[in-house]
Amino acid sequence: MIRFFTIVILWVFVVGRALAGEGMWIPILLEKYNIDEMQSKGFQLTAEDIFSLNQSSMKDAVMVFGGGCTGSMISAEGLLITNHHCGYSVIQSHSSVTNDYLKDGFWAYSKEEELVNPNLQVRFLKRMEDVTSRVLHGVSDDMARSHRANLIRRNMDKIVTEATEGTHYTASVESFYHGNQYFLFVNEVFRDVRLVGAPPSSIGKYGGDTDNWMWPRHSGDFALFRVYADSNNQPADYSPGNVPYQPAWHFPISTAGVKEGDFTMVFGYPGSTSQYVPSFHLQMLTETVYPALIDLRTAKLNIMNHYMDNDALVRIQYASKNASLSNAWKRWKGEIRGLGILDAVAVKQMFEADFTQWVEAHPERYNRYGNIIDLYRDTYESYIDYRLARDFMMELIGRRGLETIRFAGSFEKLFSMYGTENFTKEQIDAERDKLEIEINNHFKDFSLSIDREITPAAMHKYRKSVPQQFHGNIFKDIDAKYKGDVNAFMTNLFSTTIFTDENIVRQFNSSLSKRQLRQVQNDPALAFFRQLRDVYYNDILPGFNRLNQTLDSLNRLYMQGIMAFDSTRVFYPDANFTLRVAYGRVGGYLARDAVQYQYQTTLDGIFEKFATGNPDYAIPLRLQELYHQRDYGNYAVNGTVPVCFVATNHTTGGNSGSPVLNGRGELIGVNFDRAWEGVMSDLMFNPEQCRNISVDIRYALFIIDKFAGASYLLEELNLVP
Numbered sequence: 001m002i003r004f005f006t007i008v009i010l011w012v013f014v015v016g017r018a019l020a021g022e023g024m025w026i027p028i029l030l031e032k033y034n035i036d037e038m039q040s041k042g043f044q045l046t047a048e049d050i051f052s053l054n055q056s057s058m059k060d061a062v063m064v065f066g067g068g069c070t071g072s073m074i075s076a077e078g079l080l081i082t083n084h085h086c087g088y089s090v091i092q093s094h095s096s097v098t099n100d101y102l103k104d105g106f107w108a109y110s111k112e113e114e115l116v117n118p119n120l121q122v123r124f125l126k127r128m129e130d131v132t133s134r135v136l137h138g139v140s141d142d143m144a145r146s147h148r149a150n151l152i153r154r155n156m157d158k159i160v161t162e163a164t165e166g167t168h169y170t171a172s173v174e175s176f177y178h179g180n181q182y183f184l185f186v187n188e189v190f191r192d193v194r195l196v197g198a199p200p201s202s203i204g205k206y207g208g209d210t211d212n213w214m215w216p217r218h219s220g221d222f223a224l225f226r227v228y229a230d231s232n233n234q235p236a237d238y239s240p241g242n243v244p245y246q247p248a249w250h251f252p253i254s255t256a257g258v259k260e261g262d263f264t265m266v267f268g269y270p271g272s273t274s275q276y277v278p279s280f281h282l283q284m285l286t287e288t289v290y291p292a293l294i295d296l297r298t299a300k301l302n303i304m305n306h307y308m309d310n311d312a313l314v315r316i317q318y319a320s321k322n323a324s325l326s327n328a329w330k331r332w333k334g335e336i337r338g339l340g341i342l343d344a345v346a347v348k349q350m351f352e353a354d355f356t357q358w359v360e361a362h363p364e365r366y367n368r369y370g371n372i373i374d375l376y377r378d379t380y381e382s383y384i385d386y387r388l389a390r391d392f393m394m395e396l397i398g399r400r401g402l403e404t405i406r407f408a409g410s411f412e413k414l415f416s417m418y419g420t421e422n423f424t425k426e427q428i429d430a431e432r433d434k435l436e437i438e439i440n441n442h443f444k445d446f447s448l449s450i451d452r453e454i455t456p457a458a459m460h461k462y463r464k465s466v467p468q469q470f471h472g473n474i475f476k477d478i479d480a481k482y483k484g485d486v487n488a489f490m491t492n493l494f495s496t497t498i499f500t501d502e503n504i505v506r507q508f509n510s511s512l513s514k515r516q517l518r519q520v521q522n523d524p525a526l527a528f529f530r531q532l533r534d535v536y537y538n539d540i541l542p543g544f545n546r547l548n549q550t551l552d553s554l555n556r557l558y559m560q561g562i563m564a565f566d567s568t569r570v571f572y573p574d575a576n577f578t579l580r581v582a583y584g585r586v587g588g589y590l591a592r593d594a595v596q597y598q599y600q601t602t603l604d605g606i607f608e609k610f611a612t613g614n615p616d617y618a619i620p621l622r623l624q625e626l627y628h629q630r631d632y633g634n635y636a637v638n639g640t641v642p643v644c645f646v647a648t649n650h651t652t653g654g655n656s657g658s659p660v661l662n663g664r665g666e667l668i669g670v671n672f673d674r675a676w677e678g679v680m681s682d683l684m685f686n687p688e689q690c691r692n693i694s695v696d697i698r699y700a701l702f703i704i705d706k707f708a709g710a711s712y713l714l715e716e717l718n719l720v721p
Contacts, residue, residue, distance in 0.1 A: 021584025021648030022685040023572040024270050026176070026183070027051035027059060028128055030581060033570050038583050042263030042663040049665060050267070050581065053127055058665060059579065060248035062267050064123040065657055066090075068577075070268035071122060071225070072659035074253060074667065075716035078227040078245035079196065080122070081700070082657030083672045084204030087223040089320045090117050091198050092445075097312060102319055105200035105620075107708045114194035114226055116238055122193055122227055123170075125579050126186045131159050131173060135182040145549050159184055168235060176573040177563075178276070178555040185578060190245060192228035192238045197710055199223075199703050200620055201319075206606065208616035209326050213334055213676045215597055217644045217693050218606045221672040222700045224713070251659055252718040253697055254666035255634070257642060260599055262586040264647040266671050266692065268658025270575035270582075273682045276559055278373070279348035280380035282683060286339055289388050290332040292465040296395055296458060297329040303453045317445040321400045331679055338680030338689075347684070358565050369561040372554060379550050386544040389470040393536045396458055397529070403451045407442050408499040409529035411435065411520075414509075418517055435509050443502045448494075456490040472535035474528075497525035575682075577654050582692075584648030589689050591677050600696075603627060603641040622707055635702040643699045646675060646691040652682050660694045666720055669694030 025034050031047035051059045065071035069086035073079070084091075088102075094115050095101045108114040135155045139148055156173040163171040163186050171186045198204060203220040211217055228242035229235060236242055258264075274281065304322050308315040339345070352373050359369045397406045414431050417423040463475060463486070478489045498504045498520065508516060520526065563571055588599040607627060609617040626632070635641050651658070651671055660669035671694045674681065678690030701719075705711045 021582065021690070022650050022687060024273070024575050024580040024582055024650055024652075025572050027267075027579055027581050028053075028130075028183075034581070034583075038263075038265070041583065041585060043265065043583070044663045045665050056248035058249060058251070058267060058661075059125055061250050062125075062269075062579065062659065064269050064577075065225075066120060066122075068271065068654055069656045070654065070658040070671075072267075072657075072667070072670075073227075073247040073250040075250055075718075076246060077716050078229070078247065079713070079716055080225050080227060081222055081659075081667075081670055082225065083670060084198055084201070084219075084221045084223045085323065085672065086657045087195065087198060087225065088205075088323060090120055090195060091223070092316065092320050093117070094195065095316055097316070100316065101198065102201050102316060105198055105203070105708070106195060107197045107710045108195070109710060109712070111226070111244070114196050116192075116194055118238065120193045120225075122190050124188045124190070126169060126188050128186070128579075129184045130181070131184045132180075132182045134159055135173060145553060149549075156182075174576055174578050176576070177571070178559040178574075179552065180556060180559055181573070183578070188235060190227050190229060190235045192236060192242050194226050194228065196224040196226050197704065197708065197713070199707070202618050202620050203623065203703060203707070205323075206617070206619075207609070209330070210614060210616040212326065213330050213673060213679055215591075215646055215675040215677075215691065215693060216601045216605060217673065218601050218609065219644065219672065219695060220699055220703050221695050222670050222703075224704075250718070251661070251665070251667040252720045253701075254662055254664070254668050255698060255701070255719055255721055257637065257696065257698060258586045258600070258645050258662070258668055260586055260588070263663040264584055264586055264649055264668070265661045265665075266582045266649040266651055266655060266658045267661065268580065268651075268655045268671065269577050270580050270652045271577050271654030273575040273652055275574055275683065275685070276555070276562065277348075277683070278376045278380075278558070279345050279352060280376055282339060282345050282348060284380060284384045284387060285683075286336050286345075288384050289391060290336055292388060292461075293391060293395065294329060294332050295465070296392070296461045297325055299457045299461060300400065300454055301325055301329065303457065304450055307447055307450050311447075314447050314450070317447060318450065321445070325400050334676050334679035335683065337676075338678065338686070339683060342680070342684055342686055344680070344684045355562060355565050359561070365561075365564075369557065372558055372561065375550075375554055376558075379547060379554065382543070383547040383551065385467050385469070386540060386547055389466050389540045390536075390544045392462055392466050393470075393532065393540060396462065397532055397536070401458055402455045402532075403442070403446060404448075404494070404497065404499050405455065405525050405529045405532070407438070408497065408523065408525035409533065410438050411509075411526070412529075414512070415517060415521065418512060432509055432512075436506075439502065439505055439509065448500055451500075452490070452494050455494075456486045459486050459490070470535060470539050472531065472539055474531050474535055476531075493524040493528060497523050499523065499525045575652055575654065582649040582651060582655075584650070586645055586647045587691075588646065589675070589677070589691055591675075591689070597646070597675075599647075600645045601643045602637075603632075603643060603699075606643065620707075626706055631706060632702065633706050635698050635706070637698075641699060641702050642696040644693055644695055645669060646693055648687065648690065649692045650681060650685060650690065651692040655692070660692075667697055669697050670700065 028051055030050060035047040049057055051057055061073040063071050065082045065086055069082055071080045071082035074081050091101050135152055137155055139151055159173055160171045163184055169186050169188055173182055173184050175182055199220050206219045227245040229245040230242060233246050304318055308318055356373055359365045395401050414435060417428050417431055478484060478486055482488045586599050588597045590596050610619050632641050651674060655671050658671040659667050660671050662668045671692055673693040675691040675693060678686055681690045704713055
């Protein structure tokens with residue numbers, strides 16, 4: 001019976017993917033590979049309408065928002081819509097205890113009230129081009145890896161220089177199919193992006209961590225920003241004289257809504273997927289790496305949540321940090337669960353066995369691919385430990401980990417500059433200016449109480465989870481002077497370091513002398529940072545990079561092999577934060593035995609959750625008033641208001657904020673999440689349960705109009721029935 005189930009899943013994995021919404025497709029290739037299928041599913045336009053190099057098209061309305069999300073233009077006056085959670089850190093940056101825009105929301109009732117965001121950018125794609133032959137010019141398979149990589153890099157740099165010379169554009173060359181194809185992307189970056197409107201978190205983040213990655217969902221996860229340009233409609237730094245950007249395309253907005261089976265298209269920038277990795281990769285993640293990281297983040301989140309629940313200021317300070325930690329923590333749990341249900345490792349192993357049989361049936365194939373599975377096995381035996389150590393170290397000094405120790409480390413460059421004669425006073429002063437910004441950012445959102453607890457807890461986890469070969473001298477003083485008592489060591493560190501005192505650090509940064517330099521060189525936080533850094537750069541990173549290079553070579557060869565093995569299949573490339581199209585249909589799904597989810601949620605469901613008393617389901621008084629008065633305006637459908645819907649589009653991180661379009665190219669929603677049962681879709685797609693979650697555009701319009709009273713914004717929009 002188990003064997004039969006695995007065979008069925010393998011059939012879904014290999015064949016069934018063509019029957020549902022799997023795939024993140026390159027827009028310039030839609031005419032060649034996808035448009036017929038899209039039209040058969042209900043798309044009523046052409047590939048040229050989606051992506052055109054010669055005239056305006058939908059691609060001109062889609063952008064990278066900030067550093068890791070998507071947004072889309074919805075008016076001729078530069079208005080864009082993205083997710084509330086994509087703008088979360090921006091909203092937080094404007095918030096205080098007296099003006100808590102996270103809690104209360106923000107709405108500009110005129111362009112003059114829009115809020116400036118100095119570090120926020122959006123990026124539009126101007127054109128893309130297949131440059132594979134130019135990138136691989138002079139490259140051969142028998143080259144040394146380092147020589148091959150250097151030659152490819154030089155070729156790519158030359159292509160980028162030629163593409164941008166004499167223009168204000170930026171460009172990059174990105175790898176597809178694990179280095180078997182390359183595309184050039186030429187972009188236009190706008191640097192004046194202002195906050196226009198955001199609902200309170202009790203709408204934009206409704207459900208909080210309770211509902212994250214879950215369906216049914218009731219989040220109004222959207223926010224509005226406006227792009228500004230100079231008088232020539234070109235990018236410019238912020239200036240009061242800038243004017244709203246006039247996009248080449250903006251999406252009309254459908255008020256007709258969705259129904260089961262409707263065509264949907266997600267147009268955006270998916271971040272990263274790993275669809276074609278071998279079975280050993282899945283074993284590494286589900287059996288070793290994810291469990292250790294989940295354990296560490298559970299400890300971090302428990303400490304954060306305790307202090308956030310008891311202090312309004314700390315809640316604001318750590319809102320974005322907490323959300324960032326929680327997001328991957330819950331996703332990792334879902335991936336382990338989903339891959340287990342699919343018996344994903346066994347599925348991959350069966351595919352590898354069939355691939356090996358095909359390879360061994362022909363001498364030429366055997367010469368090229370004959371030992372690749374064995375090489376994968378040998379490489380992953382070592383790579384697992386390095387990957388765990390590397391990810392764990394990033395959790396300590398990168399991802400909301402040891403905040404004081406990481407902060408102390410940010411001064412290392414200044415110390416090295418000041419201690420030699422190789423730098424001018426101007427260079428040192430410039431570094432001090434950078435550190436002044438770092439000081440502002442650090443202490444604005446910092447709780448010493450949280451850091452005092454997270455730091456020793458994280459170090460306990462590191463010692464327990466990470467192999468001893470990656471301990472270096474980290475625990476030398478702890479063992480020698482404190483008999484292994486991490487808590488006692490950290491108590492002394494926090495009581496003696498200068499890096500927890502904002503005033504001392506500011507004074508130190510502004511008037512550093514050689515005498516002060518000698519004193520601070522022995523600071524315990526800085527000394528501990530150096531121990532962590534040395535382990536990372538000396539013991540972890542060289543081996544991690546070496547094994548990654550080996551895997552890169554194997555992946556490139558394996559990708560060639562599986563594409564030849566399954567030569568009739570059209571393969572989509574893994575996501576790499578470049579513009580992609582995913583298409584599917586609106587539809588519910590069977591979550592588990594006897595649990596069938598519908599495709600749509602409504603305002604009624606918000607109040608059903610509210611009645612449970614869970615604080616994640618708190619509702620603003622204004623929304624309660626509208627509900628009890630049934631004051632829904634033009635947005636009522638069957639006596640309620642649609643809120644969210646699910647569809648079969650293949651999405652991942654980076655697709656947050658992506659426009660969801662109907663068959664006429666009209667905006668029907670804003671993508672913001674995936675359903676828990678299908679969250680493993682980065683690694684293996686299950687067409688029966690993988691669903692993307694979108695806020696229904698009608699709910700966004702309802703919030704803008706009836707809740708916020710910002711109906712003047714609707715005058716900019718092209719609303720179509």
